[in-house]
Amino acid sequence: MIVRRNFLRLAAGFLFASLSTTSYAVGVEPMLRMKTVTYRPRLPNWPDGLRLRLVLLADFHACDPWMSAARIASIAEKANSLQGDMVLLLGDFLSGMRLCTGHVPPEDWAAALSGLSAPLGVHAILGNHDWADDHEAMARGKGPLLAQRALEGIGVPVYDNRAVSFEKDGHRFWLAGLGDQIGPLRPMDDLPGTLAQVSDDAPVILMAHEPDIFPGVPARVAITLSGHTHGGQIRLFGRSPFVPSRFGSRYIRGHIIEGGRHLIVSAGLGMSGIPVRFGAPPEIVVVELGGEAAA
Template sequence: MNKIILIIFLPLFLVFGYYILFFEPNNIQIEKQVIAIENLPQRFDGVKIVQLSDFHSLWFGSREKKVLEMLEKLNPDFVFITGDFVDPITKAITDRKLNSVKIFWQKLGEKYENRIFGVLGNHDTKFVKNYLIESGITILDNENKKLILNNEHIYLVGVDDPWTRRANLSKAMVGIENEPPKILLAHAAEIINEAVKEKIDLVLVGHTHGGQVNIPIVGRLIQPLSKYGRKYTSGLFRIEDTYLYVNRGIGTSILPIRFNCPPEITLIELQKKIL
């Protein structure tokens, strides 16, 4: 009887193990969103933004190469990255592996020169920030940037990681006019209440990995700590007049597995809201 059970369940266990360890973590999905914003300048109507998050990169590997290939096909106007560029392990492995990851960042920086922006996550150090800047990725560290197309502009605001309480949205908003639309990049949704008060139009975050393992009825099992629990795990939310989008991320943490929660690249099209 035990042999029969073993014969039946061992292949299933092996297939399931392969799926959660190798197939789904590399099965990157494109999630498309259309966001309508009041006062959006005409030149930004139809602009395509790619949001990437939570690479947790150990080196320039197959997953990073796949991201580059997918971005080539999407051809976005801007690329925004919402933190956790590296895995905690990477930080302890000195320059050799960081130099490998830097190849990936350099390819992004060269392809999307002056159009790629990011913020730091809870696993990203100032040391990592220097590597990113050298690679051509603009890091917004409690500051803002005016994005200009044909003399029309919107504001891109970026804060340091809210989860580790390094974010300073008030500082990041200095010098911003009230009228133009504002997009905020942050690593975690902890910033959302402040963003609503500041009348930010769109907030892009990551951090949660979508829960990584999503079992029907039971729910999402592997999720970094958040003061909101599982409230903002993944997807699009509307809080008063502010949109919040939570990206499931590219990489993994705690356990290198995913189930019913594939990694994602978010493709956002901005549209002018018709009143």
Template structure:
């Protein structure tokens, strides 16, 4: 049998193909390790100084800590959740807000463990939450609501929570999930105190286009989009959920209302974060002078 002959140039090409294949495999493995093990634990605390209309002097420098999209499941290890609670408490919040998706659809959760963790959240004047789409898609929504009650977290289910300092007030309004819950914005608006700054908690950020038209809220806090969760640098996310496609990350303004979309702390779909670090947001509110 005659031996095969390869020209020097062909042998060089084959060697380079082999090298590039090894490099590509190594790069993919490295990206997976980073996205599955490193970035999900690399939590960013984002400080934001924010002046809002109608904020009275008694609430100047009021501090709100926002967390979102915990997605309690096997993708949220107990050690990571402990670290989240520790980081939140280090911020010494006046109020803590949780903007939905505390649990994940089709994933049961350990109610006792979740209650144990959430009950450790400490703020000066209230721990508040709204539910998101996964909280409603789950078969254990009622169990989650019981966990919130036992954890001393107020579920703002179309309700308003008013903090008073003397005669001055700051209102936190909460809307049930606009797409999969039973939202009642009119009911919320009727509960707002007159001439006081109001902050709306609602899971889906794109709802700002409706809430801003009411001219009742200085600030809307949302989550839902995970900031894209997996993002190719310099490009918009390839996949975004309904309700979180337009205002999918960071600060936005619609009419007179400022909206902020938190990148969240958990994951859905692929258990990977890439170029979209988990986030705890710390707002320090200021009066407009």
């Protein structure tokens, strides 16, 4: 039998552990535990001599106090220090989270991102929240979206089912980006139409906010880069109770290889739904292509 004193000790310990865990998940991991993760995939048919360093930033979900304009500016500064050839923004700039003190206006978070720079530029796609939380666009039933206007206002091109060619180290490659696959009005992605714009056999880097497109991506694409999942946002004992993907945890985070095709999914930076991250700290992702080591 548990005597009253022992019961109170157990209850107090349980309460302390619960409060400590909650405090960590709300105030520590999402705000103070940002890390940099580097992948060096060895891609089939990648040109010898083409070395490309990509810095990926996904899922800002701008809102106070969790992802303020000041914090976004500090993330941009950190991203610049990683010296990428390109910076790729993988969607979900807006946040519909109700448990916040206010939403950061698009012009403010865009100004915070305006300091991003890279030799081959900064490039973006949009995500499902950039549609769902843009009430004016939802009412109109069409774009342009607030996030798109904000990004283009600072000189960042938004890829909406578009492919553009680049050259580095004497080699040509393509950067392609899809429209959002979920689309609260309708799916906006057009993978066949996007790849039809590629006019030669140079490698293609594909930006797709949701990784669910990956099973349908042809081997013609060298690598697919995604966000959206937040790494599960909450992971308990190695599992996530909810992953926003019809494939569950199959594409939750990291470097995935299927049938010789490569996908990298960022756990992202912000939060949606509830202001909690546990076991899935925010991250900046670096992808090094054409190096010696694989990861």
